[in-house]
Amino acid sequence: MQVVAPSVPSSNTAPEAVHSVYVLAVAVAAALGGLLFGYDWVVIGGARQFYEVYFHLTSAHVIGWANSCALLGCLAGSLGSGYGAEHFGRRRLLITAAVLFAISSVATGWATSFSAFIFWRITGGIAIGISSNVAPLYIAEISPAPLRGRLVSLNQFTIVIGILLAQVVNWAIARSVPIALSPQALYSSWNVQFAWRWMFTVLIVPSIVFLVASYFLPESPRWLVAHEREESAAGILKRIGGARYAAAELASIRSSLTARTASVSSWKDLARPGVRRIVLVAVALAILQQWSGINILFNYAAEVYRSAGYGSNDIFLNIVITGSINLVFTVLAIVLVDSLGRRKLMLLGCAGIAISHFFCALAYRHHYLGRSVLVLTLCAIACYALTLAPVTWVLISELFPNEVRSYGVAAAVSSLWISSFLLTYTFPLLDRSVGTGNTFFLYGLVCVGGLFLVYLFVPETKGRSLDKSSMETTAVP
Numbered sequence: 001m002q003v004v005a006p007s008v009p010s011s012n013t014a015p016e017a018v019h020s021v022y023v024l025a026v027a028v029a030a031a032l033g034g035l036l037f038g039y040d041w042v043v044i045g046g047a048r049q050f051y052e053v054y055f056h057l058t059s060a061h062v063i064g065w066a067n068s069c070a071l072l073g074c075l076a077g078s079l080g081s082g083y084g085a086e087h088f089g090r091r092r093l094l095i096t097a098a099v100l101f102a103i104s105s106v107a108t109g110w111a112t113s114f115s116a117f118i119f120w121r122i123t124g125g126i127a128i129g130i131s132s133n134v135a136p137l138y139i140a141e142i143s144p145a146p147l148r149g150r151l152v153s154l155n156q157f158t159i160v161i162g163i164l165l166a167q168v169v170n171w172a173i174a175r176s177v178p179i180a181l182s183p184q185a186l187y188s189s190w191n192v193q194f195a196w197r198w199m200f201t202v203l204i205v206p207s208i209v210f211l212v213a214s215y216f217l218p219e220s221p222r223w224l225v226a227h228e229r230e231e232s233a234a235g236i237l238k239r240i241g242g243a244r245y246a247a248a249e250l251a252s253i254r255s256s257l258t259a260r261t262a263s264v265s266s267w268k269d270l271a272r273p274g275v276r277r278i279v280l281v282a283v284a285l286a287i288l289q290q291w292s293g294i295n296i297l298f299n300y301a302a303e304v305y306r307s308a309g310y311g312s313n314d315i316f317l318n319i320v321i322t323g324s325i326n327l328v329f330t331v332l333a334i335v336l337v338d339s340l341g342r343r344k345l346m347l348l349g350c351a352g353i354a355i356s357h358f359f360c361a362l363a364y365r366h367h368y369l370g371r372s373v374l375v376l377t378l379c380a381i382a383c384y385a386l387t388l389a390p391v392t393w394v395l396i397s398e399l400f401p402n403e404v405r406s407y408g409v410a411a412a413v414s415s416l417w418i419s420s421f422l423l424t425y426t427f428p429l430l431d432r433s434v435g436t437g438n439t440f441f442l443y444g445l446v447c448v449g450g451l452f453l454v455y456l457f458v459p460e461t462k463g464r465s466l467d468k469s470s471m472e473t474t475a476v477p
Helices: 017-054 060-068 070-087 090-109 114-142 145-173 183-187 190-201 204-215 221-226 230-258 267-271 273-291 301-307 312-336 342-365 371-386 388-399 402-433 436-457
Strands: none
Touching (some): 017 090, 017 183, 017 190, 017 230, 017 301, 017 312, 060 070, 060 114, 070 402, 090 190, 114 145, 114 221, 114 402, 145 190, 145 312, 145 388, 183 190, 221 402, 267 273, 267 402, 273 388, 301 312, 301 436, 312 371, 312 388, 342 436, 371 388, 402 436
16 A cells, blocks of 8 residues: 655754764663563562462462553553643653652552552553653654664663563572472561562662653654744754754654644544554554563563473573573664664564464473473564564554654554553463463464564554654555
């Protein structure tokens, strides 16, 4: 499908070196929200085996609820951030997320009742929903086109750092537990009474750093132009790339905002014929990223590796190894995303994760456990970190035209959290009903479907001006 685009001045001019340092600093500061997101998202994987004992959780449904309830907050935060980012600006929402992270981390860690624990986990989820929506949106809008893929991928990089930090903190705080320990002795142990509390509480330190950094961030130039504050936008763009770059960007933003006679400023405009197709593709990509099954290897790593024959101490070490692999391949993704392009990486990722899941299913079925399962799960994580994890966020931030971007990104990210909730909630049920191996086989089938989705419907957006890169102006190869 080819749609003719209005004439838009080119703004692919690369910023001068000194300005590249400035925009990198801004992107890193905004991406700190990703670090908090990653930590808060994964810390529960190490804490849950202790707070489940503390709160006497035994039902698979209740365990799934405790592990997935934050995702309802993620959904609420993501939906609310669409309106908030449009009307209050990107910077204010990042500050709000930082405050919520700081409060919820301490309140969750020192909750004395299960209902309080659930409430504060959902509150922390709201912070995740806001930061996961606004941070990549903000970075995409402030980044020059030649650098945008790498700078938006910084958000995924900090998410991965947060994941690894949570895994290391969990490993450092948890104490070795003797195998033969009575239920009463286990309940009275350091891990059950205090370890899980400190695992959550540690997040307050990076939350304060993010709060201070967000306070000094400039507002998005595109948001400023949309709210008739062109002078402020011009000043920020000059700091990013100089006077010529600022002039070209302002012309491009103005053109994209005035190209259509109707002003798009609400959720209902996502149903417009030209935009609806973009929404469907972006939502499908968000669902694919989650239903690829990789987050199970972070949130339920203990169960996966325990079923593969590993003991408690080895499980924590394996979890740290998965985080390290995740970090290394995310760095490689940042290097490749603007050279290989988005489509190639997504196709590679779908194929690689599917193959890893299918072989993992075979390993469980034929009882080739232990090291075989560890290697195959590490392969799946490596493929995910190189491809679906960062590139999905980049595509979601690039596919929508400027005037619906905040709502479009919110819709896609909200779909991501809904699918993530379903994934996280259903894994204990699937694991008990069909077994771990068959569960991985199902995730592999999802990845095969994703391969066709990307091949047929996802365009290449690398190197395009943000105001020219939407699917409305791009043909699918």
